[in-house]
Amino acid sequence: MPELVAQRDAFGEALVDLGARNERVVVLDADLASSTKVSLFAAAYPDRFFQMGVTEQNMMGVAAGLATMGFVPFTSTFACFAAKRALDQIRISIAQPRLPVVVVGAYGSLLVGKNGKSHQAVQDAAIMRAMPNMTVVAPGDGVEAAKAVFAVAEYGGPVYLRLTRDPCPVVFDDSYEFKIGPAVVVREGSDVTVMTTGIMLGRAVEAAEALQAEGISVHILHVPTLKPLDVESIVAAAEKTGRVVTAEEHTIIGGLGGAVAETLGEHRPTPMKRVGIADVYSESASNDALLEKYGLTSGHIAAAATALVSGATAATKVKR
DSSP states (O other): OOOEEEHHHHHHHHHHHHHHHOTTEEEEESSOHHHHTTHHHHHHOGGGEEEOOSOHHHHHHHHHHHHHTTOEEEEEEEHHIIIIITHHHIIIIIITTTOOOEEEEETOBSOOTTSOGGGOBSSHHHHHHTSTTOEEEOOSSHHHHHHHHHHHHHHOSOEEEEOOSSEEEOOSOTTOOOOSSOOEEEEOOSSEEEEEOTTHHHHHHHHHHHHHTTTOOEEEEEOOEEESOOHHHHHHHHHHHSOEEEEEEEESSSSHHHHHHHHHHHHOOOOEEEEEEOSSOOOOOOHHHHHHHTTOSHHHHHHHHHHHHHHHHHHHHHHO
């Protein structure tokens, strides 16, 4: 069994380390510090922690002001509130003037504990990806989440950092170096490419291992930066196998699946399937029930990959 680490824990610890290295880093919280783990920063640097209360819109304006004064603000709230409730303030006060504010969307995706459907965020990456000047980062595990904290602090522009709540498999080791922009080849394969973003990475690795036992070789390209998108790596991975599956814990409209389809449609038309949430409103349930209902398990990734490979084989046989 792989080690499990929650991204929010890795983020909170990394933020404390960042605060020790950079005195310009400040954190603004929307009354969720214990859940998002910015409480660790508050305890370490109380003079640089600002409890804004349930006023996400105001929090973004204050962060913009701090950024103009040379600070590096991290705003922390749930992804559903960052991407929707405070969207206009992010657009006008942060994105348009290209201010170096890191908007942290905690509890991204379906799995939000017992907070219910109102707190699920499955359109947030699409919303942020469509906003000019906004960079969108969705780490795949705790190691990458921690590394991303330092990268986004140095980026010098608006960043949306999407994090999840529950423990997920650790894929990378401490030697991994995260950079904003490049996609990462996690596994070499020849039959089908699985492209992932966020915590679907661990499920893709599990699917690839299961498929290997069935004689299917899976190439995994992890895409932690949804914007700017690494078009060159996506096209190269599609050319390598000729078949693509995208996997995301997010709606397939406007997220990774949409971005890859747009890219391949323009640069390298390729048979593909999108594993993600369809155009529906999600419901509240246990983690396992949600992943099964909305088709987000490793088994669903494996089934999509198998269908593409089998379809190609069948087409070849008919052609002959």
